[in-house]
Amino acid sequence: MKNRYEEKEAQAFVGAYPQCPAELALRVYTSRLLGAEEDLVLHGGGNTSVKGVITNLVGEEQEILYIKGSGWDLGVIAPQGFPALDLAYLRKLRQVQDLSDAEMVNQFRTHLLDAASPNPSIETLVHAFLPHRFIDHTHADAIVTLSNREDGAKQLHEALGTNIAILPFIMPGLPLARAMAELYESRPEIDCIILANHGIFTFGDDAKTAYDRMIDYVSRAEAYLAERGPGASAGEAVDPGLVQPSLLLPILRGGLSFVEDSGRRRTMQLAVRQNKEILAALFRPDAQELFVNGVLTPDHVIRTKNYPLWLEVGGLDEEGTLAAVQTGLGRYQEEYDRYFAEQVAAKAVSRTKLDAMPRVILVPGLGLVAAGFSQKDAGIAADIAEHTLTAKLRGAGLGPYRELGADSIFDMEYWALEQAKLGKAKPKALEGRTALVTGGGGAIAMGIGRKLLEAGARVFMTDINQERLEAVCHNLADTFGSRLVSPLLMDVTSEESVRLGLAQLVMECGGLDILVPNAGIAHVAKLADLSEAAFRQVMEVNCLGVFQVIKGVIPILRRQGTGGSIVINSSKNVFAPGASFGAYSASKAGAHQLGKIAALELAEFGVRVNMINADAIFDDAGVSSGLWDVIGPERMRSRNLDPEGLKDYYRQRNLLKTTVHADHVGNAVVFFASEQTPTTGATLPVDGGIMAAFPR
Structure with a gap:
């Protein structure tokens, strides 16, 4: 692993934050260096601290611990991400015989220098009890790869030398902090502590020393694995065509959905990781033995569950795939329910059981599939699972994998302080749902996409005009993030284009819940002057396009088996057509009628089909309506109005x-x-109420 510390960069950080102590600015710098390495830190994992002295309001010198705040990502952390606590008081807590989680958090909150600070890391006491000025902690892949083996302690000493100490896994909190301090005091020459099945702590009197030691020890572990890990060979190259994603993923996504006690259906987003290394690894004869076991570090369990689901569907038809998914998920849930029941009974505790669905599914011939209630959650699970697979593969030749016991996994999975990382906000109305909006380069699509995103949906926007489509998607991404909105070039009049676009969508997120046929064009001409070519073009986009996308999504919705919603952006012209607007009015009426037929035919598997009849919408957030770009000039000429006058005409x-x-x-x-x-x-x-367009 490359050491990325640069003295000029370090001093630039000191200059960039003149209002905070130099040691805190340096703490920010090396924390970001650590956070930039996925092999060290994934998605908020790890923590760092620095000790300092300030003069408080009453003029007294006070020892301070600056510690990473809960929820902050080391890769982007800033000084405000390090809440400051009264260090002298924290050290007194070592005398306490017992400290509940709630009381520990209370002690942290009541001894902050700034009441508005984020909650300090749950490992604050470790950083407080150790005497070092700078402490770095990561979940380095190479370290846990070694620590999670039957001969892990021996191999760690071979790899890292004798100037380290190793602790068996202990849950974060007062017992761990006390054990770490006692271990260091018994061996003050050490500069690194490994917590088995968890990660590595390095320390030093300055930021560079603590960072250098982290990179050095992790690099030694990586070199040891490269030299002694014959299991690093993934296996034979595999043709990814063994499994059809468009068949499996909607079935799997439907199987992963469930109905809560409240009656609300929860659906998940899927994230697929497929490359030659993953495909080859899953094709190894010993793949199931290698990869279907516990997490690298218990911090991952809230994201991935402890075990992945192994699912073999290569060569199966739709019926066989459905049976395999149902059997696999059923077995997984039974095993999870048994684990939960055994743990609450053994510990004599009461806990509210989390859902029993897997978050990682290993599919030979397809790759790694991760699930989450949002695209972010699915992506995090996929990142962790990919690193886990790689780490287990690298250590395959070093002896049996030693997973953490179920009792420790349960304690972490159902630990309130760990669950708090996930947040407890009420799910948004469309959380976990995926939507596809056609005609995505126009003003109405902008409003539809915005509201779907606000409601929690993952949104794909399609259009045939790449420039307009990307403008809309960039606008939405600026507010909601590029992870949640994606452009898809698609010609809705082409069956093949629709098929390819939907296949891409399914590969990216697993399936579809909401379809909004919104693509439309207009042409102004009286019937006597309307050319056949113009009429056909409008009918193909506005009516055939609706048919093509509805037909295209039917197999996806049927395979999911979770219902769904199709909402056609129709037009007030369906009931109140306009002169010189025959092609548009007829095409919209045809699409409207297709919607009613779809409502009749798709109800058998729970899909609802409804229509929206909107009147004139000219623009949105600087994006014009393609339709009004065409018909607006003629409407203004015929009524002798300017653009604002035309808008007022439709308003009145x-x-x-x-x-x-x-x-x-x-x-x-x-x-x-x-x-x-x-x-x-x-x-x-x-x-706004147009009497002639009242539905009838």
């Missing part, structure tokens, strides 16, 4: 005298997609 013609915005259409889509009422085959006007 509805009963509520209101402007219809893209967000209004988005709100209607979310209403239908969130299934707040048992409604299908319905039409909802979003037009």
Whole structure:
């Protein structure tokens, strides 16, 4: 592992934060160096600290511990991510015989220098009880790869030398902090402590020394594995075509969904990791033995569960795949339920059982599949699982893997302080759902996408115009993040283009829950002047395009078996057509009728199909409506109006005298997609009230 410490960079950090002590600025610098290495720290793992002295408000010198705040990522941490605590008081807690989790957190909160600071790390007492000025802690892959073997202690000493000490796993808190301090006091010459099945602590009197020691010890462990780990060979190259993602992933995603006691259905996003190394690793004859065992470090259990699910479906047809998924998930849930029951009985405790669904699924011939209630959760689980697979592979030749006992795993999985990392906010209405919006380069799509994202959905936007599509997606990504919104180039009039786009979507997130056929074009001409070519073009986009995408998603929705929602962006012209607008009005009426037919046919597997009839929407957040770009000039000429006058004309013609915005259409889509009422085959006007367009 490369040592990335640069003295010029370190001093630049000191200059960048003139309002904080130099040692804290250096603490930020080396923490970011550690956080940038995925082989050291993944998704908020690890923690760092520095001790200092300040002059407090009453003029007294006070010893301070600056420690990474809970929820902060070392890779991007800033000075405010290090809450400051009264170090002298924290050290007195070593005298306490017992300290509950709640009381420990209370002691931390009541001895902060700034009451607005984030909660300090749950390993604060370790950093307080050790005497060193700078302490670095990571879950380095190479270290836990060695510590999790039957001869782990022997191999660690061979790899790292004798100037280290090793502790068996202890849950974070007062007992661990006391054990770490006693171990160091018994061997003050050491500069590194390994906590088995967990990670590595290095320390020093300055930031560079603690960091250098971390990189040095991890590098030694990596070199040892490279030299003595014959299991590092992944295996034979594998053709990824053994498993059809478009068949398996929707079935798997449907199987992973469940209904809570409240009656709410929870669905998950999937993240697929597929490369030649993963494919070859899962194709090894001993792959199941190598990889179906416990986590590298118990900190991962809240993200991945302790065990992955091994699922073999290569060469199976749809019926066989469904049976294999149901059997595998059923067995996994039974084993998880048994683990939970045994642990609560053995510990004589009461706990609310978490869902029993796996978060990591290993599929020979496809790769690694991770699941989570959001795309972020699925991505985190996938990152951890990929590192875990690699680490177990590298250590395969060093003896049997020694996983942490179920009692320790349970303590961590059901530890309130660990669960707090996941947050306890009420799930958003569309959390875990995936939506596809066609016509994604226009103003209405912007409003629909925005409201779907606000409601918690993962959103794919499609369009045939790449420039307009990317403009909309970039706009939405600026607010919601690029992880949650993706552009898909798609021609809705082409069956092949739709098939390829949906295959890409399924590979990225596992399936689809919400389809919004929104693509549309317009042409202004009286029937006498309307060319056949123009008529066909409008019909193909506005009507055939709706048919193609609905037909394309039916297999996905059926395989998932979790229902779904199709919301067609129709038009007030369905009931109130306009002169010189024959192609548009006819095409929208046809799409509207297709929606009603779909409502009849798809109800058997729980899919709801509804229509929204919106009136004129000209633009949104600087994105124009493609339709109004075409018809707006003619409408202004015929009424002798400028652009603002045209908008006012449409505002004044509805009963509520209101402007219809893209967000209004988005709100209607979310209403239908969130299934707040048992409604299908319905039409909802979003037009301010146009009497001629009342549904009838």
